[in-house]
Amino acid sequence: MTPDxxxxxxQEMTNLLGHSLDSYKDQERLLDELCxxxxxxxxELVRTKRGKKMFARFMNFILxxxxxxxxxxxYFRERQNTFSKYISKAFDxxxxxxxxxxxxxxxxxxxxxxxxxxxxxxxxxxxxxMKGLRTQxxxxxxxxxxxxxxxxxxxxxxxxxxxMDLIQACAEGLLNAIDKFVPPYRDVFxxxxxxxMVSNMIDDHNATLVxxxxxxxxxxxxxxxxVTKKHLLDKKAIILFVQESFPxxxxxxxDRLIHAASDPTSMSVATDDRPDWDQLMPAKxxxxxxxxxxxxxxxxxxxxxxxxxxxxxxxxTAYGINND
Numbered sequence: 001m002t003p004d005x006x007x008x009x010x011q012e013m014t015n016l017l018g019h020s021l022d023s024y025k026d027q028e029r030l031l032d033e034l035c036x037x038x039x040x041x042x043x044e045l046v047r048t049k050r051g052k053k054m055f056a057r058f059m060n061f062i063l064x065x066x067x068x069x070x071x072x073x074x075y076f077r078e079r080q081n082t083f084s085k086y087i088s089k090a091f092d093x094x095x096x097x098x099x100x101x102x103x104x105x106x107x108x109x110x111x112x113x114x115x116x117x118x119x120x121x122x123x124x125x126x127x128x129x130m131k132g133l134r135t136q137x138x139x140x141x142x143x144x145x146x147x148x149x150x151x152x153x154x155x156x157x158x159x160x161x162x163x164m165d166l167i168q169a170c171a172e173g174l175l176n177a178i179d180k181f182v183p184p185y186r187d188v189f190x191x192x193x194x195x196x197m198v199s200n201m202i203d204d205h206n207a208t209l210v211x212x213x214x215x216x217x218x219x220x221x222x223x224x225x226x227v228t229k230k231h232l233l234d235k236k237a238i239i240l241f242v243q244e245s246f247p248x249x250x251x252x253x254x255d256r257l258i259h260a261a262s263d264p265t266s267m268s269v270a271t272d273d274r275p276d277w278d279q280l281m282p283a284k285x286x287x288x289x290x291x292x293x294x295x296x297x298x299x300x301x302x303x304x305x306x307x308x309x310x311x312x313x314x315x316x317t318a319y320g321i322n323n324d
Contacts, residue, residue, distance in 0.1 A: 037130045106134055138175060177193035
């Protein structure tokens, strides 16, 4: 199948995106503006009649609803040692006014606006500015997020997550870095963002990864060798090949392991379930599937205008399309 149709889709997506901001100065300016609006939000909040009461409500939310002081960390743009030494102490002593002197971030502003029955227009406008800057910073750094996802995907021996799931985990790590990085802006922002991305991918991967024993892994590997190296396509032939090395591996055991390797949510197979043996089988040419694929891409081209800029950017970057 020729790539013309997909190239058309990607090119339209690129044209809609325009030019991305990717220079060091662009990112520094965006992050500085975001931090300035966070400070402005806090000052405007304190000036309102309900300002100091909102800090008391926030403390009550953390202590009584979340029941864990560490849950407050995501709402502050402060280093871990500052949080541990001073902010945690304010919560321990239940002194909400002490929180006012610390830097807050987008998540605190978002919580305040949602907690207020009638937030004033100034607070709403500042929050909108913060949302826009966060989005710009995220779009600017999406190539980095996709690059990290590609590296993780290439190095993963057992792919328990879809490729786009990894990109999402990286994007979430990127946003976390944007919200938590303590100014002034420095070139270590990139390494901070990468650290958050990798941490997210590892956490998500480990959350879904089935823990096999060394022997179980060898059984699964032997079954895959039967297909990829020995070109055995019959289930019984595959089982006999595995049993040459593992005589105690019954058909039931092999079924369970193949099922678990393809579906990490369960290590058991119900009596009426069919193990995912197709996961071991090589892909076959399918004219009908190719026609469906063409039709799908045509629908994607027609639906371009329904995607947000961020969604277009993710798809464009994931498939290596240059946005310049």
